[in-house]
Amino acid sequence: MNGSCNESNGIHEQNDDISWANILDDLTTLEKLPEPVLQFVKQGVQLCCPDKLHLCQGSHDEQATLLALLETRGQLGRLKKLNNCWLARTDPRDVARVEGRTVMVTKNRRDAVAGGDNGALGRWMSLEDFERAKAERFPGCMKGRTMYVMPFSMGPVNSPLAKLGVELTDSPYVAVSMHIMTRVGPEVLQALQQNDFVRCLHSVGAPCTSTDPRATWPCDPDRTLIAQLPESGEIFSYGSGYGGNSLLGKKCFALRIASRMAREQGWLAEHMLILGITNPQGRKKYMVAAFPSACGKTNLAMMTPALPGWKVECVGDDIAWMKFDEQGQLRAINPEFGFFGVAPGTSIKTNPVAMKMIQSNTIFTNVGKTSDGGIYWEGIDEKLAKGVTIRSWLDEPWTPSSGEPCAHPNSRFCTPLQQCSILDPAWDDPQGVPIEAIIFGGRRPQGVPLVYEAFNWKHGVFIGAAMRSESTAAAEFKGKHIMHDPFAMRPFFGYNFGDYLAHWLSMDKHSHQPRIYHVNWFGKDADGHFLWPGFGQNARVLDWIFRRVEGEAEAIETAVGLVPAPGSLNMQELEAVDEEALFSVEKGFWEDEARKVRAFLEGQVGNDLPAEMLIQLKQLEERVAELP
Ligand code: SAT
Ligand code: MN
Secondary structure, eight states: OTTTSTTOOTTTOOOSSOOOOHSSSSSHHOOOOOHHHEEEEEEEEHHHOOOOEEEEOHHHHHHHHHHHHHTTTTTTTEOOBBBBBBEEEEOOTSSBOOGGGGEEESSSSHHOOOSGGGGGOOOOOHHHHHHHHHHHHHHTTTTTTTEEEEEEEEESSOOTHHHHHHHHEHHOOOOOOOHHHOOOOOHHHHHHHSSSEEEEEEEEOOOOOOOOOTOOSSOOGGOOOOEEETTTTOOOOOSOOOOOHHTTIIIIIIIIIIIHHHHHOOOOESSEEEEEETTTTOEEEEEEEOOOOTTHHHHHTTTSSSTOOOOOEEESSSSSEEEEOOOOOOOEEEOOOOEEOOOOOTTTTTTTHHHHHHHSSOOOESSSTTSOOOETTOOOOOOTTTTTEEEOOOOEOTTTSSSSSSSHHHHHHHHGGGGOOOTTTTTTTTTTTEEEEEEEEEOSSSOOOOOOOOOSSHHHHHHTTTEEEEEOOBSOOOOOOOEEEGGTTTTTOOOOOOHHHHHHTTTTOOTTTTEEEEEEEBBBBSOOSSSSOOOOGHHHHHHHHHHTTOOOOEEEOOOSSSOTTOOOOOTTTTTOHHHHHHTTOHHHHHHHHHHHHHHIIIIIIIGGSOOHHHHHHHHHHHHHHTTO
């Protein structure tokens, strides 16, 4: 054969032609591919040398076949108690995003990372170093495996706000997950005839010659590399099969590559949920909210309001693509097609909508399993039938006294959007939904009020820039410490954060500018108890924001922003909460906070920081200095 990857030729003496008949069962598949996609597939095959090629067309049958294949190989187990639900257990070294191995590859470092040589907000790799790293990893990496070709759309196909991608992956687990998380199907192939696409190449990376029968989750943790090349619209991911490392439509494309596209094209790609909220009078507003990973975006996006007469509907739980339209109205789409939500802590009490939607067609990863074929995790709050036992995510017998968690703290459910019972009627609207409020937030045990409103857009941008939050299990960090996480985008910026701030500031000119808020559901008292009940009770905060946007609710000025005037937050029928503690703006705390924000902005953004941010910081420091 003249294929490039046969042993005798070796991978370095590649011929241009591929012997398609050797790797493809149905040659008519090739005719379905638009020429640029075919070229991309060809390059991928020549580089990675898969044994087989499979074009994914997004059908139900195809998904069923892939799931059955994964079951046969022991890579997925069926959860008999649920309907078409599956459990994957990963290699314990491959359980979260690896920020330390995620890089932006650009010609100039400054285009990717702010703050000059000291800047640590993002990681940069030169094109030369990347070429070397690629050559050390990808050649021949798919030998013995099948390469799946996944053409996908982020956003409703043909929406002016949507973008296309093609992922080549050697992981059938990634293929079935991408089926859920993105739009895949003939209409995507059709759209690819006329439109460019982001080129995504993914390999789990481990040599598949492994004879270890336990190697059901191949990966190469020591050499993992997730590289984004925004200048050419390419993503290369090697060595991990998990979540944002491998489902390349999500963080790599929809945030890192897209945020850079958005800057060039005048829109925003943000780490935000999108929800619609209707008041008892039937008036509806849409809001977006940016919280770091694993801080409750999914719970807020699907909230069951504790306030009578209110209704929340979900557009998305993780990513928003937004653009001001010609009327000066910010409009948002959810580029995704599924939920990849954190499992632990999800229960009938905390998120009944999610608990219902994950009873079918869901892929669980690294949760515990009950002996009757159900799921289990910390905080699931479910009684087990008599005699039922549990195995942990590590497939070991588990009881509450085991001392180890039953589910990995970053274990996930992957579920189609359309299974959400409160999916918003406009979830698929190609024009997007009109956004009236932008909410920032994080996990702040101390010092940060329940809610405050920005004085104006510029101050709102500053609030986003100054965000800090306790670290979570979504990335590799150990222990809980408060990290700077501006706009909840720290791991996801696709370009220089100083330019990102300038881009946000440049949006201060539209007729229907959304108002900007900061919330903190996670304040604790001296004994470590939460000050606020959270979950459905957060509707009280959304109600206040709703009425503020309508110009109704009263607010009072504090050093950090506008907080609810006494009596303006609906506290009816809420068990006693310590309102004073919830809204205290304490001088010592905020002096320290402002100091940390200054050190961060000066140290990490430096000369790239827009002057307006220093003005806002100075004003905050002055207001704090005046506190008693
Ligand atoms: O990046 S993941 O998709 O694994 C989850 C997250 O960090 O939000
Ligand atoms: Mn996220």
